[in-house]
Amino acid sequence: MKIVEQLRSILLSVAHNKVRVFLTSLGIIIGTFTIIMVVGIGKASEKAVEDQYKRLSVESITISKARGGSGGGKGGSSTSKSLTKEDALLMPELLTNVGSVGISTRTSSDIAFGTTAETVNIQGINETYADITNLTPVAGELFTDEDGLLRNKVVVLGYNMANLLFEGDIDSAVGQKVLLKGTSYTVTGVLDRIGGSGGMSTGGGMANSTSADDMAFIPYDVAVKYTSGSSGARGGGGGASITFIAQANNIDSVQPAIDEIKQYIGETIGDSEAYTVVDAGSTLSSAQDTSKTMSALLIAVAAIVMIVSGIGIMNVLMVAVKERTREIGILKSIGAARSVILMEFLLEASFISFCGGMLGVLLSVFAPWVLSFTDIQYLASVEGVFIGLGFSVITGIFFGYYPAAKASKLKPIEALNYD
Template sequence: MKLVEQLRSVMLSVSTNKFRVILTSLGIIIGTFTIIMVVGIGKASEKAVEDQFKRLSVESITITKARGAGGRGMPGSTSSKSLTKQEALQMSELLTNVKSVGISIGTSSDVANGLTTSTASIQGINEAYAAITNLTPLSGDIFTDEDGVLRNKVVVLGYNLADLLFEGDINSAVGSKILLKGTSYTVTGVLNRIGGSGGISSGGGAMASSTTADDMAFIPYDVALKYTTGTSGTRGGGGGSGMVTIIAQANDINSVQPAIDEIKQYIGEITGDSESYSVVDAGSTLASAQETSSTMSALLIAVAAIVMIVSGIGIMNVLMVAVKERTREIGILKSIGAERNVILLEFLFEAITISLCGGLLGVLLSISAPWVLSFTEIDYLPSLEGILLGLGFSVITGVFFGYYPAAKASKLKPIEALNYD
């Protein structure tokens, strides 16, 4: 029996049982769609992580208060195990492998320009922090540390936030006045667009929980302490209701590990516990974030694979019924000389056809994924990898669950098959 005739027989069988085939392939369609969507979400998440860290130089080292090490206090906290702002900034002078230290304190606030309002993340930073994290203005300028000392109410807006507040007219932002927590600030600059997503909103407005600079507003560190975090600090300034992060920059890539060792020793000498702060270089932080993102994607793909398995059981059930319905046909084929492999391949091709058609329909359905996810705060990035993975799973499901019914059909004896009623 030629391959063309086998395929013709398969198509005839499928076409005469259209409704049953469609119902059988529904699980494959949904499973393929789910896998493609999950991979797309994973890709978008990985890109968001990369975008979030790409503005950090490879020599940067992030220093944050370790959990359980004495409250939320960071520089200036009342906790005995906290660095003051001055102690943090002095690392660039006292440590041989650290050339610069930036500091930031973050909170969220209502931001308004006229009738346009939003809730956004507010970061109080110093000049060094802006330099280390490569915050570069598209228009205007970054404020200076002197603005913080003088308590000048100035602000630099992320690209997306400026676009929102000024309704697309970003050029008019510089020099304009906006309100942060009801206090008037002068916009001195708008940052270059970084792109990507900082994460999924968790309430309070999408920008309030975003971790990308595009959605943030930046003000001088000392101004943030006085006007946005609710306190001016008790030990050199800091703490309050905001979360503080210190970013140190090593002299070069080869100095990163020596700088980390120096920083830990320095922290230990001041706080009495070198582990009271987490000291991590940018590369390790990025790798950890990417690993977490990949793990979540793998778990979601595993869920989609379970859907495929359930669908495969459906295919097996349909083919088992088909074998019984076509027992006499199998007997006739064997009586005229059809070999066992011919029967095996015919039913296997039918299983693959059903699963592949379901996979292709799932791929077509995945075109709607961006529209479906547009009702959420979840980003989606279509990829060829997702399509191939979805189709691959569908074909493997067809082969795996179609083999047993096909093998059973091929083992039928001609006489018993012809006498089957």
């Protein structure tokens, strides 16, 4: 039996049962659409993670207070001791593999300009922190450590925050006065658009976001005095915790620098586990692994939809085998090989699933529009299309094999006598 005749037979069968075939392929359509959308969301998530950490060089090392204190001191008790600003800034002098150390503290507050107000995360930083994290102004300039020592009330706004407060006129922000915690601060600059959180902390939404684009930056010493307070007392107490970011001398010095920092923390406050010390590469890798795991889980959910629709395809083909039993008997009686019958039904299953997959691909064009009603980001990819189509065809072949094999095993006489 020629392939052209097989295809003609398949088309006639599908046309004869088009409503049933369409309803059966709905699962394939939805499954393919879901897989493509999930892959797109995963790609967008991975890109967001990369954007978050792209400002940090591979030599940078984040030093942050471990949750619950040390969590691993003797007897399981946590420590209230913390590194002070002075402790941290001594590291480049005392540690061989550490080149520089930045310092920051963060709190949230209302920020207002004119009639526009928003809750924002305020990050107090020193110049070194800005250098290591590559905070670059697109308008105006960054403040200096001297501004901190003089307690000058100056602020640098993230791009999104400036865009919100000044209604898109970024350049006009420089020199203006904004209110932070009811106190007037002069805007010295606006940061270039970055995207992501730049390796600082994690959060979501503008009120809780730690993306540099959504934040306001002030000198560290000003933040300690007027906004966040300090946890710098060696015995504890105080307000917001301090985060440090160190930079190793070179890429080969990263691990030795981490070891030195941990030892230094242990010697300084008596608990080397009180702070987590991780390099940017490890943090990025961990975040990417988490993103990929979530994408894999979502794809698995979409695959379940495919399996359910595959069972539907199997059901349709089982019915088709019964309806065409006499036809199968005729084909066998005139010499059609078992492989021909098997191939015909497998092709029909593949055709149904492939058409469902293509409709799912066309439907995925609307994925950005669907997700526009949420905060979920989507990034279209050819990979998603191929994965979706691949799943759909494989589903059709897998679930179409049993009815196809059953049809090919029918005996001619029994098939011709089938009522």
